[in-house]
């Protein structure tokens with residue numbers, strides 16, 4: 205079974221991911237349990253290849269009666285050209301941000317905690333590449349992008 209850890213290892217971002225989780229303020233709220241939460245995220249959440257995804261390249265399934273929380277990633281992501289690997293990682297971290305926001309703040313959408321995580325991971329907190337799954341060669345057209353600093357300024361204050 206693939207997990208977030210094994211995918212991160214395969215995609216050469218495990219060290220970045222670990223470091224990002226260890227320095228994430230939402231994760232830090234768990235105090236002594238932060239390491240357990242990291243271990244849970246990395247080793248327990250299955251990553252399932254799914255070519256049925258239509259609206260996005262990945263999906264964080266936060267609740268599921270049978271499978272529990274799991275991540276679905278389009279199979280094409282596992283076989284992208286070199287120049288698309290950054291975009292693949294953005295999809296992966298986008299979904300991980302959903303789990304962090306959910307398990308620390310019960311934030312289920314693209315709300316302020318998800319946005320915080322994306323910025324912390326180094327990405328613009330925007331949904332990108334949606335609808336691009338049918339044509340991974342181009343990975344779709346990027347939606348309007350704003351500078352990360354502009355986005356941070358528009359984020360509401362939130363309690364950590």
Ligand SMILES: [Zn+2]
Pocket residue numbers: 298302314331
């Ligand atoms: Zn999302």
